Amino acid sequence: MARAWRTAALAAVIAVLLLLLLPYLWIFLTSFKTRLDALADVPVWVFTPTYDHYPEVFINKGYLPLVWNSIIVAVLSTALSLVVGAPAAYVFARFDFTGREDLFFFFLTTRMAPPISVVVPMFLLFTTLGITDKPIAVILAHTTFNLSLVVWMMRGFFNDIPREIDEAAMMDGHSQLGTFLKILIPLAAPGLAATAVLCFILSWNEFLYAFILVAFEGRTLTVGIPGLITPHGTLWGQVAAVAVVATLPILVFTFIVQRHLVRGLTFGAVKG
Amino acid sequence: MSIAFNQISKVFADGTVALDRLDLEFDRGEFIVLLGPSGSGKTTACRILAGLEQATSGVISIDGRDVTRLPPRERNMSMVFQNYALYGHKTVFDNIAYPLRVRKIGRNSIGTKVHEVARLLQIESYLDRRPSQLSGGQAQRVAVARALVWNPDICLMDEPLSNLDALLRLQTRTELKRLHSDLGHTFLFVTHDQEEAMTLGTKIAVLNEGQLVQFDIPRRIYHEPSSRFVAEFIGRPAMNIIDGEINNGMFQAAGGFQIDVENQPDGPVAMGIRPEQILVSGTQTKQTIEFELDVIELVEPDTLLFVKKGGVNMVVRVMRDMGQIERGATVHLALPHAHRHFFELADGRRRW
């Protein structure tokens, strides 16, 4: 009886997984299909692969710099968020001051802020400042959500370290700053790394800010995607190739930080 | 050469008074135990001495130098924490070496010193391990090693034994005692366990509700408790204390017996006597009182007799086998004059 239930449950879970994974598999396959196979009336599952789409779109059509832009933006936004956010998280974790929780809530609201609402005035401001179409515009924009993610996640990781560790370090002769830099940061390193990867993913995947704030030179990979879709004659093989390049590294990263993902996705509310 | 708390008070943000004008002074080389129930302020006192907590008022001085406002790193003290607080990302060696590194001791002498203290604490064989690979007892030794390696002025210990299991706690206790006799360091040890305090301390400071109740050598704490609180807190089973009144040299227990007393003025009083100092007599004499046996507990090699007479309950510790004795039997007890303690009924102070 229990065994039958188990088998049924397993079947259900596998069916759901197929439903979740097949679409991605399809775009992966499409990136290796000839135009004829891609546009066939009856879906083609077995075919002779072509490897032309990747060099065509990334080298001949010039999408390679977009990958580079995405990396620059994601890395720098992550770095900025960590450098500014981790010390703030430490303060939230270790110091008592009036209004602490209200300030913390303010950080939360920044994480939740709807991009469409932020990007409208940001576009106007950045145009005035003359920094649109430069990576710095997107880096700053992505810091709006990454900074508070860092503060929220890292506060949790610092809270996980017993206060006695700080006190031991102070007895061992450290100042407070020394304790933070030499003891807490190394101890929280796994959490810091997971946070960094999550920031990188969020920035890499982001579309709207980048789409509004950069148009030409500074375009990131996600911004490049809509440009490939035309009302007629979309080259789906190439679109698929871009989609695969835009997603595969992220999936690899995801598996690296899987253990900390729940915490990251819930602002530390669920430890996972 | 002394360490002193002068009128130290600590009030927490929520209004809790943890310490109330604490005065305490002791010499180098002592093994001082701060003893008290939870909430007595003993841990706060220790943390204020360490510099981890700021006193609300009062002065901490070391050899006459005011250190009240100094951060921990400038006080030359080390500390062993209840949960050991080892650095999880460093090896045992690096944990022990860490205070030396922070204090910029030369590289060569670091190795020598770490190995020396490791040998002393018998942890040489796992210097390469990480804290997560250590048992509780081993982690405890590493924490002690880290606290002793750089010869601090004082080594503070905040309930360092309470996370160990019973047998290990006894062993470690003995070792700490040996360590102190061998090294002659100054220790300040916080505990709520009176047995630990009695065995380890060269002097014990008993705290209650943020105030120092008694500060003395263990023998005097036991034999001449300064108050009813100390008398009850020290010794297990606890001292029997009977409320009553003295009239014309006779102690009248409330709801119980009468007994003659020596050299005590009249008035309301609480009389105490330790369970192990009550004598059980085979026959009735002029000095004995008749009690009814209520419960017998065999705590080999001793026997505990819980007896009652009227409204008075007492426990007697007999250090021999009582043979066949039944509940409800009559026992004759003598309460020797020399071992009686008298406390004011009103405020619990000792009547000298």
Place this chain on the structure above:
Amino acid sequence: MIKRRMGAVLDRGLAPLLLIPSVLLLLLILVGPFLYMVWTAFTDLHYALPGRAGSFVGFDNFRRLMREDQIFWHSFLLTLRFVFWVVVVEFTAGFSLALLLFHFIQRRRLFLTLLLVPMMLAPVAVGLIWKLLLQGDFGMVTYYLRWIGIIDTRTALLSDPALVLLTIIFIDVWQWTPFVTLIMLAGLLSLPREPYEAAIMDGARPLQIFRDVTLPLLRPIIALVLLLRGIDAFKEFDKVFILTGGGPGTATELLSVYTYRVNFKDWDLGYGAVCAFMVYLVVLILCAVFYKAVFWHESRAPARKA
């Protein structure tokens, strides 16, 4: 001596020193733009019309929003419908899947890993994938749906006004159901054993245990999941933008998409600021609810004392 004094100052001033950069940065990149948006909402700034350089017009834009703009309110209702169905379906499906995994499957690591795929894809890529799958003439999913007979041979899901919202909802469900599963499973795994054992000893049956023990214990996590998904769904833009651009007509023009259109297609920035402000307002309200429901008790717990 000087070094010592520096150290003392640094110890005392450390907290503000470490905290202030983050606050300043947020003021610069969030509060600044926000205030600018509020200001713009009171002007007639328009990039496409001559003579609308941003002079003060009082509450004109707000009046227009409340009285004249039916499309905005259509979008608003559409967004609410979208959010409602997305949250309901994702929660039901995701929680069920979490329960299946929790109760019947022991070695679930691989399942969980694979489960993560849809939600970690860039939303733009998700839009792209489904655009390919749902193409009218050669889409793989379209083909099989027609083959089974769920839709007739002329219907294309993304261009049929009657079905397109449903399709968008389905795609969001496809992407985010795993999120609910992941969080709920983490919640289930974090529950203490004792209440279950107590309930079993009290003679409760499995369904009673679920209702009387599991659900109450999970309540904070359920609130968290519902609100997080609700807030995110309310902000939905990327997928819809790629899949339909808001169309056909205004059939899928969610609030973000409409706000985008007003600002960056019509270039009516004064009025667009009002729309953006409204979206912000709703999210802030949801956010406050979220905070009260999920974090309040935990973070206001009394600070540790010696």
